Amino acid sequence: MPTTIKKLNNEDVEALIEVARDSWRWAYRDIYSNEFIETWIDEKYSMEKILKEIIRSQQDLDIIFLGSFDESTLTGFIELKMADNEAELLRLYLKPEYTHRGIGKLLLLEAERIMTKRGIVKCRLYVHRQNCIGISFYKKNGFEVKGINGDDFVMEKKYMS
Numbered sequence: 001m002p003t004t005i006k007k008l009n010n011e012d013v014e015a016l017i018e019v020a021r022d023s024w025r026w027a028y029r030d031i032y033s034n035e036f037i038e039t040w041i042d043e044k045y046s047m048e049k050i051l052k053e054i055i056r057s058q059q060d061l062d063i064i065f066l067g068s069f070d071e072s073t074l075t076g077f078i079e080l081k082m083a084d085n086e087a088e089l090l091r092l093y094l095k096p097e098y099t100h101r102g103i104g105k106l107l108l109l110e111a112e113r114i115m116t117k118r119g120i121v122k123c124r125l126y127v128h129r130q131n132c133i134g135i136s137f138y139k140k141n142g143f144e145v146k147g148i149n150g151d152d153f154v155m156e157k158k159y160m161s
């Protein structure tokens with residue numbers, strides 16, 4: 001079944017939190033402690049916070065929040081925040097069993113289509129220095145390392161206006 005990419009809805013909140021939890025446990029298993037991961041998910045992915053951001057995206061405000069679906073199952077998501085003509089890629093997470101199948105690229109491409117339509121000329125992101133899969137993915141998709149911020153690489157990609 002092909003992957004569908006679409007804007008997230010209010011009813012996707014619980015599934016999104018589960019995808020985030022699975023993805024974090026997998027991606028950061030050798031980087032952060034279990035305790036850190038569980039606390040992070042509980043705090044940063046509270047239903048209230050995620051719902052607020054999904055609503056901002058539905059209203060075409062400063063957030064782009066898209067999900068990838070296998071039939072009706074949420075398999076991953078991407079979230080970006082825009083300000084003026086720049087954007088920050090805040091989150092891109094897939095269920096581990098759906099990685100390495102081109103879905104991350106599909107999510108990014110759709111976000112880029114929306115961003116460029118809205119006049120974004122630069123996108124920045126922060127990725128943990130030990131997240132080799134993430135870094136490799138972003139480099140293959142046109143992002144360059146521009147600096148270091150604590151444990152993170154700062155990566156950027158420019159777009160034609």
Ligand code: ACO
Pocket residue numbers: 023024027089090091092093094095098099100101102103104105106125126127128131133134136137140
């Ligand atoms: N092993 C090695 N490289 C991988 C793997 C893997 N299991 N999965 C993806 N990649 C990288 C490689 O560069 C690969 O290129 P290759 O096929 O030539 O080896 C490329 O990604 C493949 O691209 P996609 O299939 O489109 O990538 P995917 O659908 O897996 O999406 C993503 C990439 C989002 C990083 C996904 O692997 C994932 O969810 N990882 C865990 C969460 C994560 O680390 N997210 C980024 C956090 S940073 C942030 O959100 C700003």
